[in-house]
Amino acid sequence: xxxxxxxxxxxxxxxxxxxxxxxxxxxxxxxxxxxxxxxxxxxxxxxxxxxxxxxxxxxxxxxxxxxxxxxxxxxxxxxxxxxxxxxxxxxxxxxxxxxxxxxxxxxxxxxxxxxxxxxxxxxxxxxxxxxxxxxxxxxxxxxxxxxxxxxxxxxxxxxxxxxxxxxxxxxxxxxxxxxxxxxxxxxxxxxxxxxxxxxxxxxxxxxxxxxxxxxxxxxxxxxxxxxxxxxxxxxxxxxxxxxxxxxxxxxxxxxxxxxxxxxxxxxxxxxxxxxxxxxxxxxxxxxxxxxxxxxxxxxxxxxxx
Amino acid sequence: xxxxxxxxxxxxxxxxxxxxxxxxxxxxxxxxxxxxxxxxxxxxxxxxxxxxxxxxxxxxxxxxxxxxxxxxxxxxxxxxxxxxxxxxxxxxxxxxxxxxxxxxxxxxxxxxxxxxxxxxxxxxxxxxxxxxxxxxxxxxxxxxxxxxxxxxxxxxxxxxxxxxxxxxxxxxxxxxxxxxxxxxxxxxxxxxxxxxxxxxxxxxxxxxxxxxxxxxxxxxxxxxxxxxxxxxxxxxxxxxxx
Numbered sequence: 117x118x119x120x121x122x123x124x125x126x127x128x129x130x131x132x133x134x135x136x137x138x139x140x141x142x143x144x145x146x147x148x149x150x151x152x153x154x155x156x157x158x159x160x161x162x163x164x165x166x167x168x169x170x171x172x173x174x175x176x177x178x179x180x181x182x183x184x185x186x187x188x189x190x191x192x193x194x195x196x197x198x199x200x201x202x203x204x205x206x207x208x209x210x211x212x213x214x215x216x217x218x219x220x221x222x223x224x225x226x227x228x229x230x231x232x233x234x235x236x237x238x239x240x241x242x243x244x245x246x247x248x249x250x251x252x253x254x255x256x257x258x259x260x261x262x263x264x265x266x267x268x269x270x271x272x273x274x275x276x277x278x279x280x281x282x283x284x285x286x287x288x289x290x291x292x293x294x295x296x297x298x299x300x301x302x303x304x305x306x307x308x309x310x311x312x313x314x315x316x317x318x319x320x321x322x323x324x325x326x327x328x329x330x331x332x333x334x335x336x337x338x339x340x341x342x343x344x345x346x347x348x349x350x351x352x353x354x355x356x357x358x359x360x361x362x363x364x365x366x367x368x369x370x371x372x373x374x375x376x377x378x379x380x381x382x383x384x385x386x387x388x389x390x391x392x393x394x395x396x397x398x399x400x401x402x403x404x405x406x407x408x409x410x411x412x413x414x415x416x417x418x419x420x421x
Numbered sequence: 422x423x424x425x426x427x428x429x430x431x432x433x434x435x436x437x438x439x440x441x442x443x444x445x446x447x448x449x450x451x452x453x454x455x456x457x458x459x460x461x462x463x464x465x466x467x468x469x470x471x472x473x474x475x476x477x478x479x480x481x482x483x484x485x486x487x488x489x490x491x492x493x494x495x496x497x498x499x500x501x502x503x504x505x506x507x508x509x510x511x512x513x514x515x516x517x518x519x520x521x522x523x524x525x526x527x528x529x530x531x532x533x534x535x536x537x538x539x540x541x542x543x544x545x546x547x548x549x550x551x552x553x554x555x556x557x558x559x560x561x562x563x564x565x566x567x568x569x570x571x572x573x574x575x576x577x578x579x580x581x582x583x584x585x586x587x588x589x590x591x592x593x594x595x596x597x598x599x600x601x602x603x604x605x606x607x608x609x610x611x612x613x614x615x616x617x618x619x620x621x622x623x624x625x626x627x628x629x630x631x632x633x634x635x636x637x638x639x640x641x642x643x644x645x646x647x648x649x650x651x652x653x654x655x656x657x658x659x660x661x662x663x
Contacts, residue, residue: 145651148422173626389634
């Protein structure tokens, strides 16, 4: 019997598989496909202080081995999430959930986190300072070490829950941002968010997305994510949640060897609603194949020797 | 909403770029006319959403136009199996049809009208159908609709077959109790201008998942934000913001 358990800042997960924010809604859409309690946890739809519609459509485009999205943080606002989504979620998900939070000012991040701090279902606050699809917010905090530090400090002040900062790959030096959020008191780091990309329609010679640019995700970005997790693992002591292009149980092992304590699965959920279930069911087989008794033992394994 | 494998029974061209594919598999998740399926195609990252033209307990008929790499691959398939998500979207609401509903399809917006027409007839209604095309060579399914024994009107923009002009050039002279439509946005805007009754529009949008998770296909309505894939694709005339 192999051991798939991992621990994130005191929170024990049955396995390291966590659907990524923005690809799993509040879990409702997937509970009809399978019992989502098999998941380690899941990161719910990025939530802001006020309701947001997001960007105009088209918001989706395909790429080789991946996709672009420019949803722009559509969400019902934190009040609705606390009053409606979380009580509803309690009925079909019985584990701690990861609350993904976004904002347009340091004050907004703090206010939203303060509200979610009171929710007993929330195990971890994942602070998204890396959304590439909103202007004057999101990624603006994640591409500047000083801003990243300030957001982290402000959020840490208002909550006792573990705070994970979700970083953008759209930077010259991700290590300096990672160190800044560790200095700011972050309990962990989630990486990577999507890569900024574009596609152009040959028929009308214009960008396909109404927002022109969008976030690139899917299996194509796995090597970029692995490289960044590997680099950040060497520079910080806090745990990492690795994500970007994970589609198979083998990808999970690879990401953990790079330094991730747990992983998130994103775009794969959208094309195969059973993606996380299949990965979880396949993990023991892959662990046995590579003679892994416990997943905890392989975290950062690629750095040894 | 269900994932399953369907066997391709036939796949043939109806016009130069419109194809009809018949598939065999479990259609139990399909509950209404106007719903769609989402098809996994080898080598394409995203699934391809296609409206359901017709279905029985074990058979599914899809009509699609080749518009890109995914539908081009689909058009070349003969035999084999496809991974398909079925029963997606709300579909048309038949309760409000009245006795003489009007069904208006433009181009590849025509397919969902076929099963809808059959369902309305079964309910004892007397539907009429308008099929809009650009030109005679693009006409498909006129015979199939005729065989249902309903009034079928055809419009072609260039006048190469039946009424010259748009579906609205036929619609303006007809009496009806309600309308159902699917087709391109310019056609919707023309219908909206002259429609004498309430009705339902089926919208198209680029989708990520097709089952409500990614929020890729959202739109604003008078009743709040809706996702075309699960809260649509069919919206009522009263709620649409044009």
